[in-house]
Amino acid sequence: MAGISSPSIPVTDRTRLKRLPKRGVFDRAAVYDILDEGFVCHVGFVVDGQPFVVPTGYARVGDEIYLHGSAASRMVRSLAAGLDVCVTVTLVDGLVLARSAFHHSMNYRSVMILGRARLVTDPAEKTEALRAFTNHIVPDRWDGLRPVTSQELLGTSVLALPIEEASAKVRSGPPVDDEEDVTWPVWAGVIPLSLEPSAPVADDHVGPDVPSIDVRQAVNRRRRAG
Amino acid sequence: MAGISSPSIPVTDRTRLKRLPKRGVFDRAAVYDILDEGFVCHVGFVVDGQPFVVPTGYARVGDEIYLHGSAASRMVRSLAAGLDVCVTVTLVDGLVLARSAFHHSMNYRSVMILGRARLVTDPAEKTEALRAFTNHIVPDRWDGLRPVTSQELLGTSVLALPIEEASAKVRSGPPVDDEEDVTWPVWAGVIPLSLEPSAPVADDHVGPDVPSIDVRQAVNRRRRAG
Numbered sequence: 001m002a003g004i005s006s007p008s009i010p011v012t013d014r015t016r017l018k019r020l021p022k023r024g025v026f027d028r029a030a031v032y033d034i035l036d037e038g039f040v041c042h043v044g045f046v047v048d049g050q051p052f053v054v055p056t057g058y059a060r061v062g063d064e065i066y067l068h069g070s071a072a073s074r075m076v077r078s079l080a081a082g083l084d085v086c087v088t089v090t091l092v093d094g095l096v097l098a099r100s101a102f103h104h105s106m107n108y109r110s111v112m113i114l115g116r117a118r119l120v121t122d123p124a125e126k127t128e129a130l131r132a133f134t135n136h137i138v139p140d141r142w143d144g145l146r147p148v149t150s151q152e153l154l155g156t157s158v159l160a161l162p163i164e165e166a167s168a169k170v171r172s173g174p175p176v177d178d179e180e181d182v183t184w185p186v187w188a189g190v191i192p193l194s195l196e197p198s199a200p201v202a203d204d205h206v207g208p209d210v211p212s213i214d215v216r217q218a219v220n221r222r223r224r225a226g
Numbered sequence: 227m228a229g230i231s232s233p234s235i236p237v238t239d240r241t242r243l244k245r246l247p248k249r250g251v252f253d254r255a256a257v258y259d260i261l262d263e264g265f266v267c268h269v270g271f272v273v274d275g276q277p278f279v280v281p282t283g284y285a286r287v288g289d290e291i292y293l294h295g296s297a298a299s300r301m302v303r304s305l306a307a308g309l310d311v312c313v314t315v316t317l318v319d320g321l322v323l324a325r326s327a328f329h330h331s332m333n334y335r336s337v338m339i340l341g342r343a344r345l346v347t348d349p350a351e352k353t354e355a356l357r358a359f360t361n362h363i364v365p366d367r368w369d370g371l372r373p374v375t376s377q378e379l380l381g382t383s384v385l386a387l388p389i390e391e392a393s394a395k396v397r398s399g400p401p402v403d404d405e406e407d408v409t410w411p412v413w414a415g416v417i418p419l420s421l422e423p424s425a426p427v428a429d430d431h432v433g434p435d436v437p438s439i440d441v442r443q444a445v446n447r448r449r450r451a452g
Contacts, residue, residue, distance in 0.1 A: 014276060039318055039321070039332065039419075040316055040318055040332065040334070042268040042270075042279050042281075042314055042316070043279075044268075044270040044277035044278065044279035044312075045277055046272050046275070046277050049272070049310060050240060050310050050312070050340060051270035051271055051272050051277050051310060051311065051312045052270065052312050052338070052340075053268050053269075053270035053279050053312045053313070053314040053338065054314070054338075055268075055314060055316040055334065055336050057332060084275060084276045084277060085277065086270075086276070086277045086278050086279045087279070088268060088279040088280070088281060090266055090268070090281040092265055092266055092421060095265070095363050095364065095423075097363070097364060097367065097439070098371075099371060099372050100371055100372045100374065100378070101356045101357070101359070101360045101368065101371050101374050101378075102356075102374060102375075102378040102381075102382070104359070104360055104363060104367075106265065106266065106283060106363075108266070108281065110281050112278070112279065112280075114276060114278075130327045130328075131327070133327070133330070134327045134330055137321050137323070137330060137332075138321065138323060138417075141323070141330075142327060144412040145324075145325060145326055145327050145410075145412060146325050146326045146407050146410045146412075148326065148327050148328060149328075152326070152327075152328040155328075156328070174427070174429040174430070175429055177429075177431070181372050182431035183431070183433070184371075184372045185433070185435070185436055186370040186371060186372075186436065187426075187428065187432055187436050187437065187438055187439045188428070188429050188431065188432060189426055189427050189428040189429045189432065189439075190426065190427045190429075191364075191423050191424075191426045191427075191439070191441050192423065192424045192425075192426075192427065193265075193421050193422065193423055193424075194421070194422060194424070195318060195419050195420070195421055195422075196419065196420060196421075196422040197321075197417050197418065197419055198417075198418045198419075198420070199418075200413075200415055200416065200417045200418075201400070201415050201416045201417075201418065202413065202414070202415040203400040203401055203403075203414050203415045203416075204400070205403070205408035205409070205414065206413055206414060206415065207409070207411070209411070210411050210412065210413050211413065212413055213323070213413045213415075213417070215417050
């Protein structure tokens with residue numbers, strides 16, 4: 001909905017990294033790759049001065065991300081009221097083991113989006129958002145499903161948050177030990193971590209004629225960088 | 227520090243689940259199992275009315291979780307000032323694929339802790355916290371490392387958040403389709419997901435006499451439930 005977006009996201013006082021600025025990423029394509037690979041975001045909002053951080057699914061469409069939930073939920077009510085929100089997506093890529101406790105770290109890619117959401121009320125856009133949620137979980141899943149009903153559309157609240165004030169933070173590569181420590185006799189390096197699927201578990205109603213799901217392909221297609 | 231804690235965490239208006247109360251867990255042991263399995267938490271705090279959600283490492287010791295960072299970071303400054311905070315840890319366990327878009331879901335376990343942190347200033351407690359961070363990443367890692375220096379202790383800010391107002395949310399099991407949908411000809415069930423390690427990547431300084439790291443054992447020891 002934002003029309004043509006610039007390839008880089010403007011840095012603001014709120015998204016500029018005060019520390020370790022080399023970890024900051026404001027390239028729109030890099031931010032979107034992280035958003036497209038994650039399954040869960042953490043939504044931060046404030047009620048009576050108390051911040052809440054709620055994990056939930058999401059999907060990116062163009063320069064917005066969609067969130068959804070029950071109209072009765074605290075999160076949906078807060079966001080629909082136009083409260084300031086922060087949505088963060090974090091991918092954990094590895095444990096960084098150094099020779100001193102101080103230099104232990106994690107490899108990760110995270111995106112933080114600040115702004116205010118709008119409540120999506122148009123049924124066509126709501127349907128598009130539901131399609132995006134579904135295909136974000138498994139690509140092309142939507143087309144094989146029982147079509148969505150108007151009652152389901154009414155029962156789901158959809159929110160759209162523009163990706164205007166946003167930044168990514170990335171840490172990658174080996175540990176950075178102090179020079180005098182590199183001969184310390186302990187293993188140091190990276191243990192890569194990734195969210196991996198295991199064998200799918202069909203529910204009790206899947207008939208013998210229903211084709212199984214190709215999990216590896218579904219998950220790998222999410223990862224542009226392999 | 228909290229002495230003897232009760233086996234259940236009191237439910238408050240802020241942690242009671244308004245929706246799907248069957249997903250709520252207030253058993254202290256279950257909450258701690260989730261905290262002990264995660265690597266990254268999402269810390270929510272408010273600056274000038276804007277919520278921020280920042281991913282960071284953590285470790286639980288008794289009835290508190292420790293966080294750390296540079297004294298200059300926005301997160302540490304905000305938490306050290308005694309602001310209200312929300313710390314959320316989420317473990318993604320699977321994709322729940324139903325026969326309708328509406329009933330797609332995720333299996334997950336999450337913990338939300340509300341409260342105010344205290345800045346840890348005692349060097350002995352700070353050292354204990356650093357040990358906890360390190361051994362939370364890889365069990366028993368601390369003892370083999372180059373000992374921490376007093377400058378490193380000074381350069382690290384440690385915060386402790388009591389686990390007093392907290393709750394867990396858990397979704398597990400197969401999709402719950404509408405009864406009239408169970409014959410719809412599409413695969414439905416769960417694709418289990420877990421954060422898995424792959425082969426460790428030693429850095430350039432690991433000598434031939436340094437024993438390698440047993441990744442599988444290190445990661446599996448974190449998971450009480452297999």
